[in-house]
Amino acid sequence: MKEIAEASHAISEAVKMAKPAVIAAYPITPQTHIVERLSEMVANGEFKTEYINSDSEFAAISSCLGSSAAGVRSYTATSSQGLALMNEILYIVSGMRLPICMTVANRALSAPINIWNDHQDTMSVRDCGWIQMFAETAQECFDLTLMQFKISEDKRVLTPSMVCIDGFTLTHVYEPLHVPKQEAVDDFLPGYTPQHAVLDPDYPMTLGAIGFPSHYMEIRYTQNKAILDSLNVIKEVYQDFSKRFPVEIKNTRPEEYNHVERYRTDDAETILISLGSVCGTIKDVVDELRAKGEKVGLLKLITYRPFPKESIVKTLKNAKNVAVVEKAFSPGLGGVLYNEVATLLYENQLKPKMRDFIVGLGGKDVTLNHIREIVKNTKEDKGPVEQWMF
Secondary structure, three states, rough: OOEEEEEEHHHHHHHHHHHHOOOEOOOOOHHHHHHHHHHHHOOOOOOOOEEEEOHHHHHHHHHHHHHHHOOOOOEEEOOOHHHHHOOHHHHHHHHOOOEEEEEEEEEOOOOOOOOOOHHHHHHHOOOOOOEEEEEEOHHHHHHHHHHHHHHHHHOOOOOOOOEEOOOOOOOOEEEEEEEOOOOHHHHHOOOOOOOOOOOOOOOOOOOOOOOHHHHHHHHHHHHHHHHHHHHHHHHHHHHHHHHHHHHOOOOOOOOOOOOOOEOOOOOOEEEEEEOHHHHHHHHHHHHHHHOOOOOEEEEEEEEEOOHHHHHHHHOOOOOEEEEHHHHOOOOEEEOOHHHHHHHHHHHHHEEEEEEEEEOOOHOOOOOHHHHHHHHHHHHOOOOOEEEEOO
16 A cells, blocks of 8 residues: 655654554654554554554663563663653663564754754663664655564564654654555564563463673673674564565665665765765765766665674775765764774775764754765865764
């Protein structure tokens, strides 16, 4: 079915089709439309689930922890300060290897109070042990939401995941959307069967017990190995989804999902790297400059954690100039993504000219002129390595 839908409602539809047994949520701008729509669906009898109106984001993720530990498919959504309030439990969920799925509507962190988009919220929890995927369009929001359940619940992974979508810039935007039939989704994502020991009053057990020094490091090692190994599972799911559900509406998603989308990078001398909806703006400038004979391309990261090192190196190995365009920074260090990419290139003895561009913090517009200037400064090796685009 083809329709025009708000990206938030596209996620709500995908969650409904995934049939979680428990949804626990607390509304926070700009995530509210997702759980608001889900509550309407439940109230209208469109699908059956235990919908928990939580009194805080901490309570929402804690409820999901309990329901997932009891052996049922569980979902929540949040944003910004709400994600920060969940912080303690995020580590517990990943440490217990519970496959909870969450949507994060990316929003700036306070202070000052700001309800608009950047990526500082999810970047602040990039090390908490959750898989992270970034969406550019409403269709990608829908698709990645379905895929995250299949990925997280795979017995080779058993790791929670978050799909990250830009607040307002994407959450509240109406775009073309193709929704497959429920039967096709059920075939792709069958009913949930827990792959871990579950809480059962008839067979008491302790979950999340103390980890003594004799075992803690080994547990962290196995957790890290599982996340690294999940790259292969994620790719399998991407490929399976792409075959089952081919593109129905042009320019709404990649022809075939992969950890990265390579947009006109085959012969590109200058490659921009970015995440999320700003990639649409970058693609417009890439097309414009290509028409003028400039060899420019975009490397869009879809999978961010685990970090798709091999895909990035393969794309950048022949690039002369690399510009990282990001909506987050680490105070006292600089761009988060830039430092990860720079380290990766150094490890692989690749030495393109590199620049880091901090853009869009707190919802600041990222214009076509900004992207043109980014390409120009990178090609000409102009200005400091880190540049803030106001």
